[in-house]
Amino acid sequence: MKYRTDMVNFSELQEKATVNKFQRRLVWSEKEKIAFIETLKKGYPFGSILIYKYPNDNREEKFSIIDGLQRYTTMEDFNENPHKYIRDIDKFIDDINNRIVDDGISANTKNNYKKHISDAVNKLFEKYEVKERKYNTLYNILSNDSLIRENIVPYKEFIYEQQDKILNHVDEYLNVNDIKIPCIEFTGDETELANVFQNLNRGGKKLSKYQVFSAQWSNYTSQLSKDKYNNKILEIVINRYTELTENRNVDIHDFDESEMRTKREINLSEFCYALGILIIEKMNVFWSKNSSNLEDIANEIGYSSLGIILSVSNNKLHAIPSRRNFFSDPYKIEVLVSSALSIFENINNHFKKYLRVPGAAEKYEAKVASNFQVLSYFAALWVTKYNYDEESGIVTEKQGYKKKFDENLKNFLLYFIHDLVIYRWSGTGDKKLNDIYINNNERYLYPIELEDLEIEIMNWNEEQLNKSSIRHDNIAKTLYIIYLSFYINNHNENSYDYEHIFPKARFDKYYKDFRIPLGSLGNIMLLEKGINRSKKDNHILGNLVNISELKKDFIEIHEYPNTNVLSSLSDDLREKDLEKVKKEIENRSKKVITNLKENLSKSF
Helix, strand or coil, rough: CCCCEEEEHHHHHHHECCCCCCCCCCCCCHHHHHHHHHHHHHHCCCCEEEEEECCCCCCCEEEEEEHHHHHHHHHHHEEEEEHHHHHHHHHHHHHHHHCCCCCCHHHHHHHHHHHHHHHHHHHHHCCCCCCCCCCCCHHHHHCCCCHHHHHHHHHHHHHHHHHHHHHHHHHHHHHHCCCEEEEEEEECHHHHHHHHHHCCCCCCCCCCCHHHHHCCCCCCCEEEECHHHHHHHHHHHHHHHHHHHHEEEEEEEECEEEHHHHHEEEEHHHHHHHHHHHCCCCCCCCCCCCCCCCCHHHHEEEEEEHHCCCCCHHHHHHHHEEECCHHHHHHHHHHHHHHHHHHHHHHHHHHHHHHEECCCHHHHHHCCCCHHHHHHHHHHHHHHHHHCCCCCCEEEEEEHHHHHHHHHHHHHHHHHHHHHCCCCCCCCCHHHHHHHHHHCCCHCCCCCHHHHHHHHHHHHHHHHHCCECCCCCCCHHHHHHHHHHHHHEECCCCCEEEEEECCHHCCCCCCCCCCCCCCHHHHEEEHHHHHHHHHHHHHHHHHHHCCCCCCCCCCHHHHCCHHHHHHHHHHHHHHHCCCCHHHHHHHHHHHHHHHHHHHHHHHH
């Protein structure tokens, strides 16, 4: 067996456990926390805690909590704030309130007094450690309350007694330190931890491998300098926890912003997340900080990029700590991060001119690219330009790298197109990514023959033409934007919409039965928003007033069908002879592909 079980006192667990700052987004509500404490008070059984012991520099027995963090932190919070969990503490507050208020006072005023007394009791626990509490602490707190200070003077001794009763009641309610916690210690390899967790939590939200690393790597820390990227990393980590705390959707453990700014200490998992955010900021063609799943994307990009830098296989990222010598020195961190970001900036600038959607807004059509596909470009350039010395943790530049670096960079677009149309990066993609930097596969160093690329695009197009569709295909949109990048000066700074040349409003009744590929490459173009919306279910040439607003060669560039063709096809629509519509879409798609190949041949 790869585990052993033991019953451990909570106090002992606290001494030996390390807890990552947050484990998952879904956390217990206050109601669930109170219910768990009541379970403990009643002596009912409860779930176990999964722990894993890691070697540490001090040779002390320490372990990380991998699963069961909600139970652990709730017990910890009860120790610090027991008053929040004990429902009948209100009876002592009522006793004080009834004693100090006059009989004739209104119900609203009486309730207001009770709120102030309740706040004072909360301060007794939250602002004063046990050793700081004196017999008159509660009385002193109430004396500083301008609303009720005059009312309590005659009842000083009574309030002393009530404080004593409150503290005794809390002490007798539950002693969590002596509670035996059922602990499962996993004794297998740490690479299996993610699977272990998922098997334990099949009914709930699964932890990603990056969240498991967050639990594992909390002991690997570094103190940051005030250099450019060290500063940015610290700010990213602080902002992350601040935002999560304010949103109240993550349980933050032991986070204090001012203390973190003073100590400037982060752990390895926090570094990976911050690295991911810095990369996203450099790579706005492919990624956005406004993404709804930013946390997951930043983790995948940050951890995977560090794996590339350290030559750690993507399916063995758990080995990163064994090669973390760079992490001991903020200068080495600065060099590593700045070197990586310079490459990502090269990649982003290269694709920017091909994937930008025409118009004033800075928008890019790259959603079809997988994260690992983009990271493979980074991997190719990193192994070409830099060395990472595992022993010293130092990143150095290779001699004579520039020619190969430039060749790789130049060929990325051709491979980007090629890999999209053959779906090379569908699925996980980690083996293909590993092949680039672990096996040093130099696939991007050698250009793809344009005739071969054209064949692959045509084969992909043939598949699309044989499908009924109405929504524009994402690969088709990306290819069309690349095609238009060679005519960027023929578009103005207005905003553009994607346009169905054969309007979907006129064909939505027929496209399924007649297998019309309305969402394919042959039926897509861009059109200024005003013109596109005014034409509604018509085609452009049916709105001659608006044609004058377009540049002279706009129609030719977009390979728009001429008036005779469109008029004939309108007659066919009335007769439900739609094969000519399908043929026109096919012909136009082939023209676009041929023109794209010709434009690529001029640049590559």
